[in-house]
Amino acid sequence: MPEYDIFIEENGLLNLPKYIKEVYIFHDIYIVTDENVYGLYKEKVEVILGDYKVFFVVVKPGEKSKSLDVYHQVIKELVQKGMRRNHLLIALGGGVVGDLTGFVASTIFRGVPFAQIPTTLLAQVDSSVGGKVGIDLEEGKNLIGSFYNPKFVLIDPEFLRTLSDKEYANGLAEMIKAGLIGDKKLYHHLLSHDKVTEEEITMAIQVKRALVLMDPYDKKERMYLNFGHTFGHAIEMKNKYETYKHGEAISYGMLMALEIGVMHHETKQELYDEVKALLLKRGLVKEPLLKVEDYRDEIKHDKKHLGNGLNFIIVDRIGDAKIVHLKESDF
Ligand SMILES: NC(=O)c1ccc[n+]([C@@H]2O[C@H](COP(=O)([O-])OP(=O)(O)OC[C@H]3O[C@@H](n4cnc5c(N)ncnc54)[C@H](O)[C@@H]3O)[C@@H](O)[C@H]2O)c1
Numbered sequence: 238m239p240e241y242d243i244f245i246e247e248n249g250l251l252n253l254p255k256y257i258k259e260v261y262i263f264h265d266i267y268i269v270t271d272e273n274v275y276g277l278y279k280e281k282v283e284v285i286l287g288d289y290k291v292f293f294v295v296v297k298p299g300e301k302s303k304s305l306d307v308y309h310q311v312i313k314e315l316v317q318k319g320m321r322r323n324h325l326l327i328a329l330g331g332g333v334v335g336d337l338t339g340f341v342a343s344t345i346f347r348g349v350p351f352a353q354i355p356t357t358l359l360a361q362v363d364s365s366v367g368g369k370v371g372i373d374l375e376e377g378k379n380l381i382g383s384f385y386n387p388k389f390v391l392i393d394p395e396f397l398r399t400l401s402d403k404e405y406a407n408g409l410a411e412m413i414k415a416g417l418i419g420d421k422k423l424y425h426h427l428l429s430h431d432k433v434t435e436e437e438i439t440m441a442i443q444v445k446r447a448l449v450l451m452d453p454y455d456k457k458e459r460m461y462l463n464f465g466h467t468f469g470h471a472i473e474m475k476n477k478y479e480t481y482k483h484g485e486a487i488s489y490g491m492l493m494a495l496e497i498g499v500m501h502h503e504t505k506q507e508l509y510d511e512v513k514a515l516l517l518k519r520g521l522v523k524e525p526l527l528k529v530e531d532y533r534d535e536i537k538h539d540k541k542h543l544g545n546g547l548n549f550i551i552v553d554r555i556g557d558a559k560i561v562h563l564k565e566s567d568f
């Protein structure tokens with residue numbers, strides 16, 4: 238899998254022309270974004286890219302834009318605006334815009350050069366890294382997609398200033414996960430600080446990137462990233478993706494996974510208690526907590542379910558995850 242740069246830099250947006258010049262020689266740039274991000278950042282981006290001819294395609298905010306209809310619409314608009322197969326496509330937005338635009342980039346004209354400028358914390362630490370792009374069907378999330386790497390990812394923590402507390406916490410949940418499975422120092426930082434800087438964003442990305450490099454096509458090591466997600470997905474599915482944000486669902490899921498670890502004498506009760514206190518403090522979970530037994534049926538439909546049970550990620554020590562095989566009677 239070819240390498241690409243991830244620039245993580247406060248006010249890095251100002252250096253966008255420099256990063257573009259390293260990978261792109263033409264003058265036309267097509268940017269897909271959503272209405273919220275467009276409203277907040279259109280002018281700034283236009284000024285910074287003053288030397289370029291910039292075309293915007295703006296979609297509605299929210300998961301509904303990861304659909305075949307919007308995918309079709311975006312491609313039509315790009316073609317109508319004159320896009321050619323060697324033109325650069327930029328995703329400017331959260332994970333929705335990143336996944337949608339990446340999938341457009343991987344398929345329009347059989348693939349065009351693509352860059353990611355993630356603007357939510359979740360997109361900065363998670364969805365913009367790893368090459369997975371795609372859209373949803375009514376039957377399920379991310380059912381159509383591909384692996385498609387950007388030319389570069391530009392992460393500017395300045396974008397987080399306009400993010401709502403809820404969206405911020407959503408990204409923190411994935412960072413807490415990254416700390417628990419792969420970086421003790423990151424986890425300890427998150428225990429005592431409610432804001433993050435370039436440094437912690439870099440640490441979280443590093444956890445994901447290391448696993449992605451070992452396992453680009455998600456066959457093995459990437460599975461560790463699923464800590465908290467088996468139950469998290471079950472919670473999202475059972476509640477029709479409405480009641481809980483992804484970060485909240487995986488927060489309950491992480492606690493369920495830690496609880497199963499405690500039951501199997503792999504995880505210490507103190508770790509469970511500490512993570513629970515942290516997630517309560519960040520508003521990611523509320524008491525009474527959701528319970529494992531209420532989500533068993535959904536787990537059976539999880540794509541990682543193997544028929545005779547499932548491979549499940551637990552954390553035995555902070556910064557160190559482990560795969561255990563669980564039979565249905567085990568949880
Ligand atoms: N490809 C992957 O590996 C991967 C990994 C994790 C998640 N995802 C996907 O990511 C998506 C979720 O991404 P998300 O949580 O970023 O949601 P999102 O893209 O819907 O963004 C959340 C909200 O924040 C707004 N927003 C974005 N940037 C902002 C800013 N700087 N200031 C103010 N508001 C801003 C958006 O308009 C939107 O309303 C899901 O579709 C999920 O499947 C993909």
Ligand SMILES: [Zn+2]
Pocket residue numbers: 411466483487
């Ligand atoms: Zn996740």
